[in-house]
Amino acid sequence: MGAGHHHQLYLPGGSVVHRLPPQCKLIAVFAFAVVVVATPRERFWAFAAYAVLLGVVAALARVPATYIVRRMVIEVPFVLFAFLIPVIGLGERVTVLGLSLSVPGLWAAWNILAKATLGVAASILLAATTEPRVILIGAQRLRLPSLLVQIAMFMLRYMDVIMDEMRRMRVARESRGFEARNFRHIPVIARSAGALFIRSYERGERVHLAMLSRGYSGQMPIIHDMSASVPQWGTALALPAVALAVLGLGL
Amino acid sequence: MHVPDGFFNAVTSVSAGVVAAAGVAVCLRGARRELDDRTAPMAGLVAAFIFAVQMLNFPVAAGTSGHLMGGALAAILVGPYTGVLCMAVVLLVQSVFFADGGLTALGVNITIMGLVGVLVGWAVFRLVAGLARGKGGVTLAAFLSALISVPASAMVFTLLFSIGGTAPIEVSAVAAAMGGVHLLIGIGEGVITALTVGAVLAVRPDLVYGARGLAKPLVLRGAEGTTTVGAPEPAPVRGAGRPFLLGGIGVTLVLAGLVSFFASSSPDGLESVAESKGFLDRATDHVFSGWALADYGEVGGIPVGVAGIVGVGLVLLVAGGVAYAARSRDRIKV
Amino acid sequence: MNSLEVSQLAYAYPDGTQALFGVDLSISRAERVALLGPNGAGKTTLVMHLNGILTAGHGTVTVAGTPVRKDTLKEVRQRVGLVFQDPDDQLFMPTVRDDVAFGPANAGVRGEELDRVVKGALERVGMLEAMDRPPHHLSFGQRRRVAVATVLAMEPEILVLDEPSSNLDPAARRELAEILRSLDVTVLMVTHDLPYALELCERSLILSDGVIAADGPTRELLADADLLARHRLELPYGFAIPAV
Incomplete structure (x- = not known):
């Protein structure tokens, strides 16, 4: 993978x-x-x-x-x-x-x-x-700004999800006989990247809604203290x- | 271009870390103002997107392939503040979780690929998009901003290298090599950035931060026929231009300060400059002198000036670009 | 007192598209109701009103006697548990435990009490042993069950599920049905999976073109072929309503 x-x-x-x-x-x-x-x-x-x-x-x-x-x-x-x-x-x-x-x-x-x-x-x-x-x-214990920690947390959580989406798009491309071989194929890859961005962004919005639905108000509740x-x-x-x-x- | 440990001397690494931290701090505030409580999930998802896209290999020329750095793309899609945050987090995660890019070089990497890539990309984008309107203008601006941001990052790398690089290579050679290679990569980056932005623009134009002025006016159908009203101002961000401008200038000033500071204190960079200019013919015994940070405390005169002028010139160029971009953005709003 | 009361709810998106045209419905405590409707009928829009993510353009939504307003949002979101269609949207924390704890922790629950709530919720969906695993290592069916647990942990008055049976294999589908049946909360299930509605819900509503077009026992509604056809609803091939 x-x-x-x-x-x-x-x-x-x-x-x-x-x-x-x-x-x-x-x-x-x-x-x-x-x-x-x-x-x-x-x-x-x-x-x-x-x-x-x-x-x-x-x-x-x-x-x-x-x-x-x-x-x-x-x-x-x-x-x-x-x-x-x-x-x-x-x-x-x-x-x-x-x-x-x-x-x-x-x-x-x-x-x-x-x-x-x-x-x-x-x-x-x-x-x-x-x-x-x-x-x-x-x-977070070392005082890295908590917003930065949260962004990294979300990134780690959704990295695999997004890589999976990218992989599915590649499979879809290749199963229709496409393979990126030269410069002329860049537009196809770029369209995939565009679609991937839209999916990522919309997922971000849905995740935000899911957070709101469970009482999120901008602060991560403290769940761990090590x-x-x-x-x-x-x-x-x-x-x-x-x-x-x-x-x-x-x- | 992920710089590993040991490529720059300790002082340069730490100073770049300070610059990176300051830049990220400014962007944290900026992003919070734009996205408020959506910042964490949105920036996190976009960071994951950038991380994934960096793995998309695209063919550059016969036999070679490159991959996106994504700084300009991030700036155009989600704006400079969030863009910097996303790039910084991607680099942080790559360094800490995947051992890609040295821990001590994290500041250097964030400065080069995050701050410079995004800020230069954004400045060029605003500049061009301000001159050439419409969707075509946005696409052209996206292409140029990515095209320029990549070699610009390479140039700042060269600048840092001349200040605190540990390899004895002529700065002009590094500049030529880095600049040349990254101009080529920049073309690929430009094409793919422009097409990606174009693809998003075609489906969800509202998601392209850099194209928020493009919304069509609304049509009202009333008894007296149809009238049009101005497009609703998309999420008006009060005074966003100014903090960004100030932040940009701040970063630039810090950079400028660092340049002059190191120009007078750093050993290796000066040595390279000096050697390239033929000042130092006695240059080989230093290899065996003890403390890597302390040799060649002083070399007076012209090389300091050269490094300083080059550095400050570059920095002013960036500052000018940022300033102009902020100005043209305000004008669009009016 | 009813768990949920919606009256004359109308809503238009900021771009002008109107999705709801005066929805009226009421659901009493511990009832399990299916909200049926074709794609684009306004189901998701309606759901977004139930916990105040969207604010009504006209009309009111009342949850257990509390009207949904800006100043009651915190309370309302505690009482309405929304389970999203894609569990990946709902499970955003690094581990199952953190995810289930997110809601109660936002409500101020801490320490041992939080631990107890989390374990209780996971137990109810049979996922206790997955507590310390990252959500993306679970199967899709398991993730959906954990998604239900994240909401149960908030001890909601009403559980709202958006397409709960989508993408589930038959075994996972049955397991989820068993879990839902074992819960003693009010359930509103939004779906176009008619057999699942029949299996789980006594009563159904049909939302079509932004209004409630029918309200009655699920069995009767599904037996009315004309009604279903009018609202672009179809039973799967070969499926017949078992005789009463």
């Missing part, structure tokens, strides 16, 4: 990582990503240590390595770009296997690859151990704290 990146990443489980409150995990992953991005690219061993840290988290969460690796395809376009940098980069050049490559370009490529890979892996771990709706509760204890914060923040310590060791 559709492109790979539409698949939900959540892997149900009951591990320590799964059970941590979402707001703790969000902050932990974000802080970890910031530490990774701020690490000087020459510090190879620091990146190795970060990878080990993520490996430990994955093991604790019982997320198989193959699962993470398979989900990393999302990164491919930028990996390709990263491989280009040494070729078109500036500065001193070295010859590797007959190719003239830029030294700063090689560094930059390594820098982007290492940091992006660690970032993607950390995000995958977060998404694999936390249900989307729970992540939203965490985001508070986090100090030990839970401690457990979650261990990840960025250790990463920061690794970074600090080299200063």
